[in-house]
Amino acid sequence: MSADWPDRADDRLTPVDASDRIWNGVTTAAGRTFVCYPNADGPGIAVAELRADGTAVPYPDPAWNAVRDDHDPDGAFVTVNSLRTGPDGLLWLVDSGAPGFGAPPVPGGPRLLAVDLATDRITRGYDLTAVTRPASFLDDVRFNGPTAYLTDAGAPGLAVLDLASGRARRVLDGHWSTTAGRPMSADGTPLRDPDGAEVRLHADQLEVSPDGAHLYFQPACGPLARVATHWLDDPDVPPDTLAGAVERWLDTPSTGGTAIDADGAIYPSDVDRRRILRIAPDRRVATLVADPRLAFADALWIDGGGDLLIPVTQLHRTAGLAGGRDSVERPLWIYRLPVGARPAPNDHP
Numbered sequence: 001m002s003a004d005w006p007d008r009a010d011d012r013l014t015p016v017d018a019s020d021r022i023w024n025g026v027t028t029a030a031g032r033t034f035v036c037y038p039n040a041d042g043p044g045i046a047v048a049e050l051r052a053d054g055t056a057v058p059y060p061d062p063a064w065n066a067v068r069d070d071h072d073p074d075g076a077f078v079t080v081n082s083l084r085t086g087p088d089g090l091l092w093l094v095d096s097g098a099p100g101f102g103a104p105p106v107p108g109g110p111r112l113l114a115v116d117l118a119t120d121r122i123t124r125g126y127d128l129t130a131v132t133r134p135a136s137f138l139d140d141v142r143f144n145g146p147t148a149y150l151t152d153a154g155a156p157g158l159a160v161l162d163l164a165s166g167r168a169r170r171v172l173d174g175h176w177s178t179t180a181g182r183p184m185s186a187d188g189t190p191l192r193d194p195d196g197a198e199v200r201l202h203a204d205q206l207e208v209s210p211d212g213a214h215l216y217f218q219p220a221c222g223p224l225a226r227v228a229t230h231w232l233d234d235p236d237v238p239p240d241t242l243a244g245a246v247e248r249w250l251d252t253p254s255t256g257g258t259a260i261d262a263d264g265a266i267y268p269s270d271v272d273r274r275r276i277l278r279i280a281p282d283r284r285v286a287t288l289v290a291d292p293r294l295a296f297a298d299a300l301w302i303d304g305g306g307d308l309l310i311p312v313t314q315l316h317r318t319a320g321l322a323g324g325r326d327s328v329e330r331p332l333w334i335y336r337l338p339v340g341a342r343p344a345p346n347d348h349p
Helices: 229-233 240-245
Strands: 014-021 025-029 034-036 049-050 057-060 080-085 093-096 109-114 121-127 136-146 147-152 157-161 168-171 201-208 214-219 224-228 249-252 256-262 264-272 275-279 285-289 307-311 333-338
Touching: 014 034, 025 307, 080 136, 093 136, 093 256, 109 147, 136 201, 147 214, 147 229, 157 201, 157 229, 201 256, 214 229, 224 229, 229 240
Parallel strands: 025 080
Antiparallel strands: 014 333, 025 034, 034 049, 049 057, 080 093, 093 109, 109 121, 136 147, 147 157, 147 201, 157 168, 201 214, 214 224, 224 249, 256 264, 264 275, 275 285, 307 333
16 A cells, blocks of 8 residues: 555545446436446446436436447437536536547537436537547536536647537647646556556646636646636637636646535545545645545535535556556445535536
């Protein structure tokens, strides 16, 4: 065990759901729980609703979760990398459109999709092919009123989507703030692809401040940057002006996922030291919890009860990120941690 890892379990951290497949996202809505599986350990269900008995039911239906050898996106997911309930109460899904990290997206594959939870049907979809690159891997999404922001972990950049018109723009393409400028590691070991080459995950985590004034974002290796949203939202702002408005906000560790609360505190997972941090709006950093069970904690979620849900992925133990060797220990867990925080109302209910 690494000397930097915690040596004992924290009693505040409670296991709530288990899976034999790797999941990297969890979200809740009206007493329901949904998860996504990025196919890091092979093809299968992409999105599921977790029932009270722990059963994972394909969502919104089996057809959308069908595995297609040709990865045809018509009526089926390609690779859902993240999901979340939006401030509008819809369940939003980011389909990277790429069969795997490093594989080119299929035509029509990169999408942002919305599910109406009242009918359990996909009712809105945005084709984002025009703002992707051959190496793109759309990663995650956050909302700010009529605008959605998405990160691209494969080809460094952000996408800005007008939800009313469906028009999308690519911004900060290759900018230092979206580019992984250093190796990412987990448990103290650099991530490697099956050929042994270093893996760099570009623009990945992002959060909108509770007042909607700033977007925080980073490559998975850090650092965390900040930009005023009015620069992002105006399509007439010249690229050089936008690039110059980005602030290097905090040097963060290698991070699997983040959340933000109603007070503007950001919660990143530190995948090198198996802990969750809390970054106050004044940039003070504190350790929220450290536990040996937090082996690559990914996208975090603050529920309406003041608890933090933490999916543990062990992604650094998969063949795709561990030099071709798979050492994932099953089952994988989602943990619950009481934090006494409320979700930001502009983030989700």
